Every structure is written in structure tokens, then in C-alpha cells.
Amino acid sequence: MPRTHTDALTWVEHCTQLLAAQVAALDEQAMTDPSALPGWTRKHLLAHVAANADALGNLVHWARTGEPTPMYSSMDQRNADIESGATLPATRLAAWVNGSARSLAVAMDALTTDQWRAEVVTAQGRTVPATEIPWLRAREVCVHAVDLGTGLTFADLPDGFLSALVVDIQAKRGLVAVPDGPLPDVAAYLAGRPHSLTGVPDLGPWL
Ligand code: ZN
DSSP: OOOOHHHHHHHHHHHHHHHHHHHHTOOHHHHHSBOSSTTOBHHHHHHHHHHHHHHHHHHHHHHHHOOOOOSOSOHHHHHHHHHHHTTSOHHHHHHHHHHHHHHHHHHHHTOOHHHHHSEEEOTTSOEEEGGGHHHHHHHHHHHHHHHTOSSOOGGGSOHHHHHHHHHHHHHHHTOSOOOOSOHHHHHHHHTTSOOOOOSOOOOOOOO
């Protein structure tokens, strides 16, 4: 069953709560430990997730006003914001993660039906209707909640989300078929994350 706009909004909310619960349990030391993503501490990852909420907020603004507001002013700026965000104290960073998620939810909630249909351009240069914004956010917040490396796995994410993720990545990677196996493992495999499938080719990183 194809994902709906309501599905995506529900997954954003669900995974935002999952992530917030993990973040609340991290002290300063645990925040500076490595995440599951190469080269990034948990602070880098959380700064990226928070900056993503702000960036998607720019697209919501675009949809609401018609005034072109890109997610990031440049990729250099995007990376610099992650680096500087990663130097914040744990409590400030947690406040940014939670506050940015809340602001995005409020902004999305205020969009009218017509505004949801407005076209915006993603950081990858794709022109999409604003209804794609919750899916972009769901992908980021759900997958990175696992990448935080605090014990969550793909099996902790909603099945509907995992199915939609498999469809999305299969198309993006141009794969004619996906391997058989438990849904969380297939999704993790396609996303380039640790999985328990055997005899499958290495796909390389994804998001
Ligand atoms: Zn990301």
C-alpha cells in the first residue's frame, strides 16, 4: 500500500518521540561519544537532525508564502552549521533538537490544502509538492534515531515506515529487486546500515 501524507505525518511524530527519549537519556559524555555514522559524534548527528528540521521549515515557509526559501544557503554552510552545532553543550543541543522539531510540527500543522500542493525544491534539487516534506523528515528522524547508536534498531521503527523506506530506496538506487528477509533487515540493508542478511552485495552509503 503506498504511503499517504497522513502516514508520513504520523511517522514524523512517532520517531520524533523515539529520538527525544534517547536524547533525554544522554549526558554530556555520552553525547560526545561516536554515533553509528562514520566520523560523526552523537553531537554531530543531533546537530544535523536539528538543522534538518530548520531547513525543512524553510520549505514549509516557501509553500506557505510562495517566496523561494531553500533548505540550506549552501552545502558549505550546511556542513559548517553541523560542525558548530556539535560544539554546543548537551543541554543546548537537546533543546535545539526538540525545539526545532516542535517548530516544524507547528508550521506544518498550519498549512492549508492548497499550500500543501505548492511546489518546493529540496536540497538535492528535486522539485516536489510540499506534501513530500513530512516524508523527507520521517526518513531523517527515524533512520537517524537508530544511527544515534543508543540501542534502537530498525525493528523499533513502524512497519509502515519501513515498507515505504524500502520502496523509496529501491527506486533511488534503481534496484529491480530487493533481497528476501525480515523487513527491518531489508530496510537496514538498503539504507546502508548494519543488517543480518547474508550473501547480498554491499550497496554503500545512502543518506
Ligand atoms: Zn541525514
